[in-house]
Amino acid sequence: MIDDWIGHHHSHRDSPVSRLSARLKLGAALVIIVVTVLVPPRAVDWFVGASSLLLVVTVLSRIPLLFLMKRLAWLSPLVLSVALVNALQPTARGGWGAVAAKSTICLLTIILVSNTTPFSQILRVLKAVRVPGLLITTLALMHRYLFVLVEEAERMRRARASRTFTRRRGARWQALSTVVGQLFVRASERAERIYDAMCARGWR
Numbered sequence: 405m406i407d408d409w410i411g412h413h414h415s416h417r418d419s420p421v422s423r424l425s426a427r428l429k430l431g432a433a434l435v436i437i438v439v440t441v442l443v444p445p446r447a448v449d450w451f452v453g454a455s456s457l458l459l460v461v462t463v464l465s466r467i468p469l470l471f472l473m474k475r476l477a478w479l480s481p482l483v484l485s486v487a488l489v490n491a492l493q494p495t496a497r498g499g500w501g502a503v504a505a506k507s508t509i510c511l512l513t514i515i516l517v518s519n520t521t522p523f524s525q526i527l528r529v530l531k532a533v534r535v536p537g538l539l540i541t542t543l544a545l546m547h548r549y550l551f552v553l554v555e556e557a558e559r560m561r562r563a564r565a566s567r568t569f570t571r572r573r574g575a576r577w578q579a580l581s582t583v584v585g586q587l588f589v590r591a592s593e594r595a596e597r598i599y600d601a602m603c604a605r606g607w608r
Contacts, residue, residue: 437513483511
């Protein structure tokens with residue numbers, strides 16, 4: 405099953421970066437993330453250099469800037485939360501800015517790699533470096549059925565919106581909470597059905 409998924413290719417925007425080896429991109433991303441995490445907060449040269457490199461990669465990857473900014477906006481609460489926790493530490497001494505910069509660089513690196521490398525190639529690299537097969541299978545299934553859950557959530561949202569005749573913000577939040585709860589129940593039921601169907605077909 406996992407070999408079939410690894411052999412499946414997803415379409416990505418053609419660019420000089422997307423044509424690079426997946427192993428090279430993952431290795432470079434790992435180096436950038438590890439070094440960014442380990443360097444001291446006063447290593448301004450590294451932050452500037454890494455940011456400049458990521459800016460060049462962004463241009464070469466031909467990813468729309470608006471798309472990139474939206475992805476960062478979705479993940480910005482995570483960056484702000486990490487920076488806030490660090491700022492509240494008694495020994496922080498203004499290091500929260502460096503923590504925010506580190507988190508942003510790491511997130512941008514992950515976004516660039518994920519949007520220039522088909523997920524099947526990432527799985528193939530993980531298999532080549534002997535990552536446990538159970539973990540690779542879990543990642544493959546999670547990636548496959550994440551889109552199913554997104555489609556299900558969108559259908560439920562549209563159905564709920566078509567039955568809601570008020571524009572009050574409180575009603576919107578109540579509808580959203582209802583959709584989330586129902587989605588959890590449906591996802592659990594669907595996961596059980598999928599698991600039973602896979603077991604019936606000999607999957608282990």
